[in-house]
Amino acid sequence: MQQYHKRRKSGPTKQTQPIAGSRLQETDRLDFAIERDYNAEAQVMGMELEGVDIAVLYPTMGLGLLARHGLDPRLSLAVCQAYNNWIHEFCQHSPDRLKFVAMLPMHDVHLACRELVRCVRELGAVGSFIRPNLLNGHYWHSNYWDPLYSVHEELNVTWGFHEGVSAPYSHMIELYGENRFYGHVAAHWIEMQQALIAMMIGGVFEFHPKLRVAFLECQNSWVPGLLSRIEWDYPQYRDSHAPYLTLTPKEYFRRNCWAAVEGSEPEIEATASLIGADRMCISSDYPHFDSNFPNVSSNLLKTCSRDTAAKILMGGAGVYGFTEADFQKADRAAGARATRAGKLAGKRAVAVAG
Amino acid sequence: MKDNLRFVDSDMHVMEPPDLFERYLDPKFKDRVSVRVGADGRPSRGTSGLILVDGLST
Numbered sequence: 001m002q003q004y005h006k007r008r009k010s011g012p013t014k015q016t017q018p019i020a021g022s023r024l025q026e027t028d029r030l031d032f033a034i035e036r037d038y039n040a041e042a043q044v045m046g047m048e049l050e051g052v053d054i055a056v057l058y059p060t061m062g063l064g065l066l067a068r069h070g071l072d073p074r075l076s077l078a079v080c081q082a083y084n085n086w087i088h089e090f091c092q093h094s095p096d097r098l099k100f101v102a103m104l105p106m107h108d109v110h111l112a113c114r115e116l117v118r119c120v121r122e123l124g125a126v127g128s129f130i131r132p133n134l135l136n137g138h139y140w141h142s143n144y145w146d147p148l149y150s151v152h153e154e155l156n157v158t159w160g161f162h163e164g165v166s167a168p169y170s171h172m173i174e175l176y177g178e179n180r181f182y183g184h185v186a187a188h189w190i191e192m193q194q195a196l197i198a199m200m201i202g203g204v205f206e207f208h209p210k211l212r213v214a215f216l217e218c219q220n221s222w223v224p225g226l227l228s229r230i231e232w233d234y235p236q237y238r239d240s241h242a243p244y245l246t247l248t249p250k251e252y253f254r255r256n257c258w259a260a261v262e263g264s265e266p267e268i269e270a271t272a273s274l275i276g277a278d279r280m281c282i283s284s285d286y287p288h289f290d291s292n293f294p295n296v297s298s299n300l301l302k303t304c305s306r307d308t309a310a311k312i313l314m315g316g317a318g319v320y321g322f323t324e325a326d327f328q329k330a331d332r333a334a335g336a337r338a339t340r341a342g343k344l345a346g347k348r349a350v351a352v353a354g
Numbered sequence: 355m356k357d358n359l360r361f362v363d364s365d366m367h368v369m370e371p372p373d374l375f376e377r378y379l380d381p382k383f384k385d386r387v388s389v390r391v392g393a394d395g396r397p398s399r400g401t402s403g404l405i406l407v408d409g410l411s412t
Contacts, residue, residue: 038368050363051361056362056364057366060367060369065405075383075387079379082380086371086377162365168411214364217365260364282362284363285367286363301356310359313361314362316363319364322362
């Protein structure tokens with residue numbers, strides 16, 4: 001296949017996104033985390049390098065762990081419980097700054113509801129991590145998921161769509177074959193686009209007006225075009241196929257959805273002018289190979305106006321429902337940490353002087 | 355704060371410890387999730403695909 005062929009032209013690849021070229025891969029910028037075996041202290045250090053006040057944590061190994069049709073729902077639940085119990089403990093290192101979303105056993109919608117309730121009520125989860133792919137024949141416009149949409153609304157937590165790559169159950173895996181480049185490009189956008197179309201047309205946002213859905217790590221310049229495309233078909237199909245839809249796609253999106261950027265996309269300002277910067281949020285994607293950490297927030301400030309950047313940096317507060325009180329708690333935690341570090345440095349200086 | 359602006363990272367990742375399932379998985383299911391081990395026989399970091407659930411890669 002093509003990916004095994006050597007490059008035929010020497011010299012650097014032409015780049016049209018200069019500040020996107022600072023990816024983590026092949027740098028030493030993660031040494032502090034590797035030295036600490038990616039523990040919670042390293043996580044907070046990473047936040048400080050980026051200037052993050054509150055971070056919402058998603059899995060890595062867990063991204064693809066349950067990405068398979070037909071898994072035993074009890075096993076799916078046990079794996080989720082193990083991850084959720086572990087991540088809850090991890091967040092206890094700095095609970096006002098480290099937040100997590102629950103991994104859910106999507107192989108049984110009722111078990112998924114139960115696990116979400118447990119994680120939110122007992123462990124402090126702020127939402128769920130859900131892959132956008134078709135699972136066991138139930139897609140997002142299916143009534144099958146109705147109980148899970150309702151529970152998210154009732155608990156006032158966020159549905160966080162996050163794609164990975166190479167999910168054995170993706171209906172598109174047949175297209176990608178062994179070409180990871182193709183899969184990585186397509187999965188992060190197209191699976192999300194399908195999920196948004198299905199939810200929108202299926203009336204998920206009409207029947208669950210308080211549901212908050214985040215489309216993460218998928219950039220978002222496609223969002224305005226897709227919303228327009230759905231509305232383009234309203235005159236032909238809404239009355240016959242979806243008479244329950246009372247708002248335009250853009251109105252639903254602005255009420256129920258957010259989509260993330262990673263800071264260096266050239267289209268950020270243009271997209272913000274079409275869907276509103278307040279419906280955009282930002283993913284650092286730390287510590288993954290394709291992240292721009294620790295330059296994500298700096299890149300954003302270079303890419304768009306300060307006003308747009310300010311809204312996007314705060315987008316996550318809207319996504320997860322964080323309030324001023326949450327920021328004040330995070331500030332106090334950061335302040336206490338800085339004081340501890342200062343005292344420690346003082347003791348060291350005294351020891352050296354002595 | 356970044357440049358005096360509040361900043362919520364909506365999507366930061368953790369790197370789960372390789373012995374997560376050894377420590378946290380309900381013992382009834384332990385024989386159904388296997389992870390890569392190093393020469394010391396202890397779970398070791400590897401690509402995510404090397405975790406097997408019911409014998410199938412993920």
